[in-house]
Amino acid sequence: MHAAGAVASVLALLVANGTSVLDCVCNHLINLTDHGRHWRSEISESEHQIWLEYCQYFAVHMLTGTCETLESPSAIVPTVAHLTASISSYRPPPPPAGPGEWDECAGAMAELRHLTWSQSRELKEELGCRIAADCIDSCLVQGFHDMEWNVTTLQTDHLRRPILSQSLYAVRRITRAILARGQCEQYHRPDFLRWDLNKTELRALEAVYRERLSNYWRDFAQLVSFGVAHVSQLLVPLAFEHVGNHMSEQKLHGWIKHAERVKDMLHTKLSGWVHDMQSVSRQTAYYETEEDKERPGYFIFRRPLLNDGLLNYQPSYLSFYDDISVLCQERQPEASKMFGLADALYAFSHSYWYNTAWFFNQRHAHYTEPVDEEWQLEDRSNITLSVDTNCMYLLANALDHPTCTLEDLPLEAVKQYEQCRMQLWDDMVQRSPHIPVTSYLAYTQRANVNLCLLAWMAVSSFSICQDIPFSMIQSVHDARCYFDCPDDQSCLESNATDAICSVSRAILLLKCRDFSSFKPPMKCGVRLYLDGSYSATFNIANLFGREEHQKATEIALNYKHSLISATLKYKDFKIDRLKPLEISFISVNIIFRFLTAAVYLYLPNLRNLPGKIFLAFQITGIIQILCSEVVYRMVGFPDLSTAVLIDSALTLLSCIWLNSFCYQMYACVRHLKLPNDLLPSEVTKVFRLLVLCALIPWSLACAATSALEKANKYYLIHSRIIFLVGISLSVALNLVFIGLVGYIYLRNKKSMTQLRIYSNKKYGSKKDIVFMLVKSVFLSGIGVLIRIGFHQAQGVAQFVYYVHITTMMQGPLLFVFFICNGTTLPVLKNRVLAWLNPNITIPEHELCSAAERNLERRRNEHSLAARSTL
Template sequence: MHPLGVAAPLLALLAANGTTVLDCVCSEIYTSNIQGYGADWMYSAYCGEFRRTDVVIAYKTLQYRSIGEGVMLRLITSWMLPPRSLGYEGCVDGLAAIVGLTDATASYQLAMDLACFVAADCIDSCSASGSNITEWNVETLTSDDLRRPVLSKLLRTLRHITKAIRLGRKCAGRQKWNFLQRHLNKTELEAEVPVYLEHVSNYTRNVAQLLSDGVRHISAALVPFAFDTMDTHPNDELLSTWINHVELMRDMLHTKLRGWIQDMEYVSEQTANYKVEEDKKSPGKYIIRLSLLNDRLLSYHGPHLAFRDDFGAQCEKQQPEASSMLALADVLYSFYYHVWFNEARSFLPLYEVHYRLTALPETPNERPIYIKGEEWQLEDKSNATLSVDTGCMQLLANALDHPTCPLEDLPPETIKRREQCRVQLWHDLSQGSPHIPVTSYLAYTQRANVNLCLFAWMTVNSISICQDVPFSMIQSVRDARCVFGGPDDQPCPQLNATDAVCSVCRAILLLKCRDFASTSYLEACRSPMDQRGWYSPYCGYYIQGKDKPTNRILSYKDSLNSGTLKYKDFKIEGLEPLEITFVAVNILFRFLTATVYVYLPNLRNLPGKIFLSFQITGMVQILFSEVLYRVAGVPDLSATVQIDSALTLLNCIWLNSFCYQMYACVRHLRLPSDLDRAEARKVFRRQLLCSLIPWSVVLVATIALERTSEYYLLHSRVIFIVAISLSVTYNMVCLGLVGYMYRRTRNSMRQLKIYSKEAFGSKTLILYMSAKTVTLSGIGTIVRIGFHQAQGIAQYVYYVHIATMLQGPLLFVLFVCNNATLPLLRERLLARWNPDVIGPGQELCSSAERNLAKRVNVQAAAAESTL
């Protein structure tokens, strides 16, 4: 009988009843021990396809061998021994058709038709199969009548998906392509290869559909599967907690596997766009030019799961059976990788073409075709730096140093904080600024300059903030190329800001951080299994890439923790008492200096009012940045930085007015007290207006930039630094002119040979005035800001910050403890304490004589001024 004589009714029977007929036939052949060529052919072509399955599992997982055996046995026995249902409609006819096969009829074509039918049938039917129960509770899980039928149905669907993937491989490879078998001219080759690529694209799309259905069914079956396999029978309260933990593990595994599905879908979309071109360097040879997003990126998916190593110790504290749960996830992951994903990926026809072409020797009658992938033209990023938010970097560091168990429900605040940090870090990464200038210590702690590869490693580590983001390698490369690509690249699509940093960092770490790559050897076991159980596992060492941090990663991370993040919140245990003392002393002496200037009438002149404004501004700045933010935590860090920078600029502007008054007094030979009170108030209001107008303009500009977008943070900080630098430069110009006029006057007096008993300026006085000049110039502000721009010396920046707290005592010494102010203060206090005490210059006998003396002094001063 011709093969089609038997194949036609058999295929028609399968089309009407599905693969259940084949399952029934296999069960009958196996249990009834039916002999004959037809039965042997059926067993070889379909029934016994999975009589042996190899799964490579990490050696540590074998400690839970009973779980691994239970999981794999349930899956394998569901393949080998489907439920016997000879009474099912079509089963008898199917068995008769198979028994009727002879050696002449059991052909290769029938096997191919059967394989194609099984694959196509599962694509159509497996998506709709399954169970409506996806969320389990104590009642549904403990009821055998509810759990076992659902689990059996899900396991049967998993069997169909597994066989469809394996047999779909045979179906896709049945077609013989002429460009592999014989010589074709250029026209024929260019016509046939696109058809071949379309065939590859269709195969990949079908495989992606099967894998997607498989992941969905694994997720649906995991809770009842774990309940049966792990033999868990606690009380209702503990069982409810156990169910919650297993569901969280199911979600973790589903997220891990979902990225592979996305990659297979991307591959199916891209394969048809591969180009065929003649090699310009070697005429007569052709190249299949792959796009950047090709199937070779699938090799970056790891063959083993790291859940037990990452979370086992933490999760056992909350759930004693956590290690068993994670071992179950490891076994299912290995099953998915080796039985499904690796099976489908390794048989992509493109791989087979590449292998055959490179294996066959080149002969004159052959036309070699080479497959070349597009390179991502981007330099090594191992030494690149990035400026990022310090708070989010602290969150990454805490997640690595103190990982939490993902089997526990995280507080909503923690989840929200992680999502906010992903958005913030994505903005930092896409902005790509290597360094943002700062004007205060708070701004220094707001931004951290980190190595880009270290940042990528910390972000996408499995115990970090990207646990719930699927690992799609092709999407990662596409997004990373979008951010770091060249000018010839296509414009970027709108990326999801919540997940983009995870996607891009994965591509950066795997492809562009050569010095951060680590290769270690993982001890794993290849474990062949059949319906009898686990037998003869062969253990060896397998290469596992990028699973452990390198020494360079650890050194960078240690320097980040000790050099930057450690000083973020001023919580240095050894120096905290010293810092608090310095802050208190600074506030105290600034307050005393301001009090003296308010108390003494002689100091309430125009320069005194300006200096008083300077002191008040300084106290407000300290209260905001050192007290209010640190104690109460308000306002937030960015607002506090803006306030601190604005008040630093205002201090410099007050010094501008003060230095200008010094210059004007020397230039016009006018004493500060010459103005009467009304005129002094008028001039002070004018000085106040001239000071606040430019300060307000700068402040409004920076606020507008920072509130408009975080991308303008760099510009707002640059505006502050430029304004402060110009202000300090103005101070130095005014003080330089004063010094120049002083030297010119001294030289003139020497030329005129004018001598007096008192020196024109003693060395002590010159040293005192020099210190006062340096203080008024604002050079200390520039030095402090200069330290803030340095990278990697956070400890020294902290020391400089503490040293600046000595400014209050320094100002008190320079402006109060001098020969002009201190005697007046002492006399005023003594007079207030004892009114009968007569100070120097008050020894006259009567008020008339004192008024006369005062009049003489005023006339003398007027004459000297005229001269």
């Protein structure tokens, strides 16, 4: 037979029946190795080549992980050892007809002995490619990877074990195909160690290399995707055989539900690998080759930022057993074994599959020097973001009070997680260190967070990102999109719901080394054998580069503690020990504001134009307090952003009423008119005009702000600035009017002194001056600016809370300084006394007219003169 035909014939025999013939050959050769040191003389050169390349690495394997996880007593090592033995021992059912498997195996070994050395080498180089190609075509349908387990299927041995057998055999085939695909690529790698290559040949060879490398990663991703489906499906039946086969049928229903949940968690962890490998396959088109000038004959591969080196950031082990099993012990007593099995399957997959890619890269790096693109992007790891407080509270609560993850989350919780992911991503894209606010309610809406702290809290265990597969290459791509062009949403590979998780992972791993422990813990290894036995645990070095470790550093914990104690603790402005005091102050404020408004309605002399303006100011303040302190704080309606918008709008309207009041005060002084000079009809007409002039700019500001906030969340800062600018201009105008009144007052006082006009009464007593100064502070709106200034403070939520309580004393102060003065209080007292007892004679109100008072005075004078005469 022709040499090429002989090799093809042997290849067809070895890969027949899903490589079961090759398994038989390997078992035969491995048995020979156990007979003694002279086994080499009993086999041919071709059999020896097959044993070296495709059989011996199944004889023993090493499982790696943290020493705490692998050291005895551990459920992980025995489970993986049993799994390894199962994969090596399980066989598919024999063919229904035709020659037996042993006949094919014997025929294959006979054909192998007739091959020459060159044919053996050709067979060795081509066998790996055929094994991988055969698995890519047929491994997907093996093992019922979409099986839904139930009580009947699990408890019935003749239903469960054939399915488990098929799945285990499929995992064995996939594992062999993954290793064989790497060997295939190793043998067909372009040879760059040639001195006679010119530039044209080099470019052609480079194109061939990129194409083969892309095909390798594509096939590797395809095989791993098959393996992920099968390994995830293995968890439930394996867990039943090792854990749940002694349960009652009643408990088994809940156990199956929990096992399915763990299976989904494991699949989420494994599925990120597939996306990474598919991305590497696409990125190989951007690899560039150039000759190394310092080492003639060697070449440099310049790789983009998104290269296969990022695969080293995928964690080599899970921590379900350590992190979650204790939390779920009460709900599911067998949780620790179930999570230990999930960790074991992950460690098995990483050791048998994922590390293959690492070894492949190491072999390729021997003749080439990879030079990776550096991340020459702005390092914003120290910036502070203004983010949604409720979402940060959710993250902090998940970290401080973790719960068991076996039960499916309620639909409301799932929606809350998705909304928080979208909200935090919007906040991150805005890149605003602090959003100006005009309401103390808005202070509870935003929390100022370090970018690294936000990333750590988002992607840590028990957080909002655990259902998002971890794809390192996609994370770095999204992070570059965020750092370089955050407004271009089209550059994101992740959708808006997952973007915060993707970007946070890359930021934490590549930019924020101080927020997570990247020095891996002590790693250990265990040798696994085909008979299910294993060696003792031994220490090993970190072989596979940098790895993510979820244990937080002291810096991260300190940042988190400062965030919780400074902001989140006061997010609702409800301190337990101050709650009675707060309620008392709010109640007193509302009561005295109502009293002040009632007095202005009750006394006729206060119903003039300034009185009506001040009454409008009081009514606006009452509505503002009722909306923010009663309706929102006690009822929870409306939502926080709308409550902030209403509160800010009413603050601006109050300042506009003060503008009208200050202008009328200036106009009276400027034109030497008293407020009571106008007739009631004229007062009503002018007041209506002032209301119209006040509502027009206020309505325009509210409409613009509402349109900005409702149109796009990115315009939140612009809407708040509109209110902030409007209030600042209003207060500035009040200060101008009050300043003019004060100037006129000082000028008139100086003029009267120069005219040497003396009187027993002073121009203004000290008490009157104090009252006027305090009223000026109230009317100017300076207190509003001071309050807003405190709301801009960073990290002083407790002081903002105290300022908030202090502002609740505004109602009593307004009553004291605007009602309890020498003009209004006597009138109010007399009116109240007359209302309580109509028979009481009020001084100077005994008679009905001035004529009667003059007549009575004359009578008194006449009586006195008559007495004097007498």
